[in-house]
Amino acid sequence: MKELSFDVVVLGAGGAGVGAALAARAEGATVAIVERLDRSGGILNQCIHDGFGLHRYKEALTGPEFAARLNTEAKLGSDPGLTLLTGRFVRDIDPEARRLILVSESGLEAVTCKALVYAAGARERPFGSLLIPGDRVSGIFTAGVAQRLVNLDNRLPGTRALILGSGDIGLIMARRLTLEGIEVRAVLERLPYPGGLERNLAQCLHDFDIPLLLSTTVAEVRGKGRLEEVVTVQVDENHNPIKGTERSFAVDTLVLSVGLVPSTTPVMDLVTVDPRSRGVVVDAIMGTNRDWVFAAGNCTVIYDLVDYVTDEGIVAGRSAARFARGEPRPERLPIVRGRDVGVMNPSLWCPGQDLTLFLRPARPFAKARWVVRQGEGSSAAIIRETKAEILTPGEMERLKIPAAKLDPSKPLTVEVVPDA
Amino acid sequence: MVQRLEESRIEKPGLGNPMTVVVIGAGLVGTLVAREFCRRDCKVILVERGPDVGLGVSKANSGIVHAGYDDEPGTLRARFCVPGNAQWSVLADELDIDVQRIGSHVVAFRREDLNVLDELLARGVANGVPGLRILDQAELLQREPHLNPSALASLWAPSAAVTEPWQLVIAATENALENGLELRVGEEVTGFETDNGALKAVLTTKGRIPCDAAVNAAGLFADRVANLAGDESVPLRPRRGEYILLNKFTAHDLVNSVLFPVPGALGKGMLVTPTVDKGILLGPTAEDLPRSLKDDRATTGAGLDKIVASARHMIPSLDLREAVKVFAGNRPESPGKDFWITPSPRWQGLVHVGALRSPGLTAAPALAPWIVELVEKSLDTKLALRTDFQPRRKRIPSYLKELSLEELEKAVAEDPAAGRVVCVCNKVTEKEVVEAIRRGARSLDGVKFRTRALFGECQGGFCSHRILHIVAKELGVGEDELDYGLDGSWVVKGKVRP
Known part of the structure; x- marks a missing residue:
């Protein structure tokens, strides 16, 4: 078995992993990226629509373009200190020896490292988790699978389709399938508001006259072998079906955009995973509870922009390289979740370190602000707040708080404050 | 329909001219009976209507090898459940399938349930069930710490086991094929041809199969097949059972044994059980359907709601967001509530096997040799045992999970496909997928039930397109021609670009 050794090993060559590698290299570490598939880029490779890189590269790139741009930035392929190992599957991780066994078609490799960055991305929530009744049929695809097949x-994947879920992937697939001649009858959204970005609602649905049916979900699926019929139903504010609102659609394809789940099962025994979100629990420097392991990207929380994913990868890679050369890990303190916080990442802050918070509200607000406070009760002081505006769970907010603004002795709280 | 000629005695098959047996239905009973005939000096043909083995009653059930305390003494169920339970260990060894003796509890929540536990204990003792014991609350909660603490006591049956029924169907078929079985899938029986009171041939959608004997193991359709032979049958009614399967990675430490409520009028009630794969299975509901709906395997909103309520009562901390799959199966119920196993009163060499409701799965391994005896008696003959029968079969190995590093390294050197991981969740390699196709998989489900690919928490999100590609390539067909499982369940249609 071939033995390899690196300062930092990164698992996953998507936007987070390549970002981590690039930052770890900038710190002088030797780096290897281990990728399951045959090339780098991760899910970006199948995202041929544009809109990637608006923050990072100030341009609307396609997924493959973003991945290529990032590869160039990281000198992937030309920097001898950065090794890309594709087609590798991690069979085991030995936490004591910090040694990984990789399997590929060319055999086995043992890779030893000083620090690890886990950047495995996310998986799609399967149809079975929705507990939707009906016949056992083919023709029900998660959006990523449909996207992979087409792109x-x-x-x-079929001829006539309904899309369940108005998250970005669902909206993008509505447009993509329409462009390829599939008749997309409607996009259904269980919630009373859409899940995806405003720009995708305009460019993917409105521009193609695809109806968005809010507060509507799938009641049952019917067919002999292949899907033939989807019955939809409207739901009330508690998500209970409203009798009499059922409609039948003759479609052979149902595409699901019902959420992503961080891919954390391979490291469940290695690091702390949030039992609710399934994300790896990380702190402000993207460190996990195990000192030599860091994590970044959609395996920690589901981001809405790859630019953010790459930025967090950069934080993780830098931290991993610094740990690998002997710098101690900073203290980790919990961030208190205040009112109406839906998603918050990281969930721990580190005194003396910059903090970048990624936030989604628990529900939509016509006008509200994000507020970050330190201290308790009436002595709490606001250290950062946003302008009051529309807040929806579909849009992720990024709040940067420099280390200098954080008082190491006081608890930190994040909350949504509605505008009166 | 029956083509009837003159009625008189059949001639016994002569020496050196082995008789031919047709087994109708490649479910659990059919495949085990076929394998049992393969031990003997005869030609065996297994005819299956579906596109693969084990897709009917055998596929979707609880997968419990019952201890045997439920069945009233005097029934075939009681007679064959306990010996069948023991036989599962023999088959696990011979055929390399998963059978885990994790034991079962019947959990009493009300004071009146305690009387039921006593009745079941007495019946179990009468049926010869080993190791039965009533556990008090303290011992029960110690063994099952996540159980609803209002549980009062349980009947503990250490011999109960969990398995996956399709594993045995596939294994028994593969082993029988090794021993000379002829398997014909996608072929439906349409009638019988008889002569002088004896069976001459089984007629199918693909032709005529001359034979000396036949076993009707057509599951929910055993009544129809018996009618085709001109025999009366018990009417078989589908009793729908719906299930919810929870993700094995997050849910498996919640339950250690099979947990039943006290049984009710429609059966053993809704259980919570670990699967052999460390997932958790919830269900089944029990709903009698019209006889016209035997092929209906739909789940229902009401059924799923019932499962959730019942499971949450048993294990209050269950997280239903971890569901990965819902499914339904139909059990073949008969008015007499017992197995219906009988030689044809009209045709020598024909035996009907139906109404294999619970504990049919448990009893099947003990029923198979008895069914062979019934055929022999019906023909007034005794088939010689073959000396060259090979009882052992090996499963497709899991290259990543079962092989040592040295073995894996060698395997990859011999075949690079052993190093290409296709299914991320269950770590299934391309080599396993190819082997499954060589062993008979013709669809995504065929690969799934032979390798565990597509069975994990992503439910094919990462691997279905790759498996589709491998199956098409191996079979030399287009991906458009492949089904997910049942006939008509196409997956992709046409290309984006020429």
């Missing part, structure tokens, strides 16, 4: 495998 990379040159296959059409």
Whole structure:
């Protein structure tokens, strides 16, 4: 078995992993990226629509373009200190020896490292988790699988489709399938508001006259072998079906955009994973509870922009390289979740370190602000707040708080404050 | 329909001219009976209507090898459940399938349930069930710490086991094929041809199969097949059972054994059980359907709600967001509530096997040799045992989970496909997928039930397109021609670009 050794090993060559590698290299570490698939880029490779890189590169790039730009930035392929190991699957991680066993078609490799960055991305929530009744049929695809079939495998998943879920992937697939001649009858959203970005609602649905049916979900699926019929139903504010609102759609394809789940099962025994979100629990420098392991990207929380994913990867890679050369890990303190915080990452802050918070509200607000306070009760002082505006769970907020503004002795709280 | 000729005695098959047996239905009973005939000196043909083995009653059930305390003494159920339970260990060894003796509890929540536990204990003792014991609350909660603490006591049956029924169907078929079985899938029986009171041939959608004997193991359709032979049958009614399967990675430490409520009028009640794969299975509901809906395997909103309520009562901390799959199966119920196993009163060599409701799965391994005896008696003959029968079969190995590093390294050197991981969740390699196709998989489900690919928490999100590609390539067909599972369940249609 071939033995390899690096200062930092990164698992996953998507936007987070390559970002981590690039930052670890900038700190002088030797780095290897381990990738399961045959090339770098991760899910970006199948995202041929544009809109990537608006923050990082100030341009609307496609997914593959963003990945290529990032590879160039990281000198992937030309920097001898950065090794890309593709087609590798991690069979084991030995936490004591900090040694990984990789399997590939060319055999086994043992890779030893000083620090590890886990950047495995996310998986899609499967149809079975929705507990939707009906016949056992083919023709129900998660959006990523449909996207993969159409964009990379040159296959059409069906002829007439409904889309369940108005998250960004669902909206993008509504447009993509329409462009390829599939009749998209409607996009259904269980909540009374859409889940995806405003720009995607305009460019993917409105521009193609695809109806968005809010407060509507799938009641049952019917068919003999292949899907033939989807029955939809409207739901009340408690998500209970409203009798009499059922509609039947003759479709052979149902595409699901019902959420992503961080891919953390391979490291469940290695690091702390949030039992609710399934994300790896990280602190302000993207460190996990195990000192030599860091994590970044959608395996920690589901981001809405790859630019953010790469930025967090950069933080993780830098931290991993610094740990690998002997710098101690900073103290970790919990961030208190105040009112109406839906998603918050990281969940721990580190005194003396910059903090970048990624936030989604628990529900939509016509006008509200994000407020970060330190201290308790009436002595609490606001250290950062946003302008009051529309807040929806579909849009992620990024709040940067420099280390100098953080008082190491006081508790930190984040909350949503509605505008009166 | 029956093509009837003159009625008189059949001639016994002569020496050196082995008789031919047709087994109808490649479910659990059919495949085990076929394997049992393969031990003997005869030609065996297994005919299955579906596109693969084990897709009917055998596929979707609780997968419990019952201890045997439920069945009233005097029934075939009681007679064959306990010996069948023991036989599962023999089959696990011979056929390399998963059978885990994790034991079962019947959990009493009300004072009146305690009387039921006593009744079941007495019946179990009468049926010869080993190791039965009533556990008090303290011992029960110690063994099952996540159980609803209002549980009062349980009947503990250490011999109960969990398995996956399709594993045995696939394994028994593969082993029988090794021993000379002829398997014909996608072929439906349409009638019988008889002569002088004896069976001459089984007629199918693909032709005529001359034979000396036949076993009707057509599951929910055993009544129809018996009618085709002109025999009366018990009417078989589908009793729908719906299930919810929870993600094995997050839920598995909640339950240690099979947890039943006290049984009710429609059966053993809704259980919570670990699966052999460390997931958790919830269900089944029990709903009698019209006889016209035997092929209906739909789940229902009401059924799923019932499962959730019942499971939460048993294990209050269950997180239903961890569900990965819902499914339903139909059990073949008969008015007599017992197995219906009988030689044809009209045709020598024909035996009907139906109404294999619970504990049919448990009893099947003990029923198979008895069914062979019934055929022999019906023909007034005794088949010679073959000396060259090979009882052992090996499963497709899991290259990542079962092989040592040295073995894996060697395997990859011999075949790079052993190093290409296709299914991320269950760590299934391309080599396993290819092997499954060589062993008979013709669809995504065929690969799934033979390798565990597509069975994990992503439910094919990462691997279905790759498996589709591998199956198409191996079979030399287009991806458009492949089904997910049942006939008509196409996956992709046409290309984006030519």
